[in-house]
Amino acid sequence: MLARVIEEAGIATVTVTMMPDLAEKHRLSRVVGVEFPFGHPFGLPNDVRMQRTVAEAALRLFAEATEPESRLDVDIAWPIDAAVAYRDWQPAEPSPVVAYNARMRQQAEERGS
Amino acid sequence: MPVDSYKFLPRSFRASFERMPMQEETPVWAPLPLPVKEAQVALMTSAGLYVKGRQPPFDVARERENPLWGDPTYRVIPRDVRQEEVAASHLHLNTRDFYVDFNVALPMARFLELEAEGKVGRLADESYSFMGFQERGCAEWRTHYGPEVVRRLKDAGVHALVLAPA
Numbered sequence: 001m002l003a004r005v006i007e008e009a010g011i012a013t014v015t016v017t018m019m020p021d022l023a024e025k026h027r028l029s030r031v032v033g034v035e036f037p038f039g040h041p042f043g044l045p046n047d048v049r050m051q052r053t054v055a056e057a058a059l060r061l062f063a064e065a066t067e068p069e070s071r072l073d074v075d076i077a078w079p080i081d082a083a084v085a086y087r088d089w090q091p092a093e094p095s096p097v098v099a100y101n102a103r104m105r106q107q108a109e110e111r112g113s
Numbered sequence: 114m115p116v117d118s119y120k121f122l123p124r125s126f127r128a129s130f131e132r133m134p135m136q137e138e139t140p141v142w143a144p145l146p147l148p149v150k151e152a153q154v155a156l157m158t159s160a161g162l163y164v165k166g167r168q169p170p171f172d173v174a175r176e177r178e179n180p181l182w183g184d185p186t187y188r189v190i191p192r193d194v195r196q197e198e199v200a201a202s203h204l205h206l207n208t209r210d211f212y213v214d215f216n217v218a219l220p221m222a223r224f225l226e227l228e229a230e231g232k233v234g235r236l237a238d239e240s241y242s243f244m245g246f247q248e249r250g251c252a253e254w255r256t257h258y259g260p261e262v263v264r265r266l267k268d269a270g271v272h273a274l275v276l277a278p279a
Contacts, residue, residue, distance in 0.1 A: 001251045001254060001255065001259075002157065002243070002254055002259050002262075002276060003141075003274075003276050004137070004141050005254070005255060005259035005260065005263065006259065006262070006263055006266070006274055006276075007141045007142065007143045008141055008143075009143075009260075009263040009267070010143045011143055011263065011266055011267070011271060011272070011273065011274055012143045012144060012145040012146075012272065012273045012274070013143070013273070013274045013275070013276055014273070014274075014275050014276070015276050015277070015278070016275060016276070016277040017277070017278055018116070018118065018120075018121065019118040019119075019122070019130070019278075020115075020116055020118055021118035021119075021130075022118060022130060022133070025133055025134070025135050025136050025137075026136050026137055027135065027136070027137040027139065027140040027141060028140075028141065029140070029141055029142045029143065033115070033116035033118070034116060035116040035117055035120055036121070037121040038121055038122075038206060038279060039160065039206040039207060039208070039210065039211075039217070039218065039279050040210065040217045040218070041158075041217070041218060041277035041278070041279065042216060042217050042218065042220045042223070042277065043217060044210075044217065045210045045213040045214035045216075045217055046213070046214050048222075048223070051216055051217070051220050051222075051223045052223055052226070052227075054220075055220050055223040055224060055227060055275075056227075056232070058275045059149050059227065059232060059233060062145050062149040062152070062273055063145075063148070063149045067142070068140035068141060068142040069140050073114075073115055073116040074116070075114065082120065082121075085121060086121050088207060089121060089206060089207055090123070090206075090207060091203075091204060091205060091206060091207055091208075092207070093204075095180075095204045095205045095246070096176055096177050096179075096180035096204060097180045097181060097246070099180065100180035100181070
């Protein structure tokens with residue numbers, strides 16, 4: 001959303017995202033897709049090569065994209081077991097909205113029973 | 114091979130995102146006005162990063178009281194920030210790796226290298242950190258903080274912005 005506000009004001013943007021399909025639904029100008037866990041759009045801590053690959057993909061889109069909805073997916077597989085990575089990016093405690101939604105579902109079920 | 118956008122998404126969210134219709138009728142586009150190796154580039158994250166001792170954290174206490182609300186403000190992250198100065202306040206992510214290497218979310222060191230190598234004109238003096246959980250519609254981003262950041266970017270002569278939702 002911020003990408004659209006900034007691009008509409010005339011500043012070129014690239015969005016680096018682990019959900020490029022969602023970025024396409026917002027019809028953004030330039031999108032770099034990464035298959036990385038949330039919280040890690042540029043990769044692993046202290047992995048300079050991985051982070052540089054993503055950063056250079058962004059620069060490549062600035063240099064080469066000539067029309068909106070340009071997308072470049074980075075071909076790097078996350079090197080940690082997917083099940084471990086799936087759990088590891090999530091907070092130790094459910095976020096307030098997740099807990100709130102769970103309470104609302106439970107209350108709805110209790111009303112229904 | 115295209116990126117799987119749902120690989121690390123909690124399973125319960127997948128269906129709603131897959132069913133989501135197009136959110137905009139028209140695409141958006143601003144050309145880069147000069148070669149990227151001459152451009153001043155700023156960075157933006159939604160990882161909830163802030164500079165310890167100089168800036169307040171994002172208001173997670175209020176979010177705990179109002180679970181449908183997220184702090185819409187932003188923090189300015191200077192290009193010379195050191196790792197030990199960076200902290201994160203975000204209730205929807207494990208923030209551990211930001212304290213090891215915040216470049217995973219806001220790659221300042223990588224863009225300073227690219228600047229030194231002549232691959233980008235320069236990294237802007239100021240980059241930006243938001244906190245990505247926002248109430249439905251993101252009204253404050255759209256009407257207040259987004260336009261404010263646009264003014265700052267333009268005043269600084271920034272040509273391009275790399276945004277990375279966390």
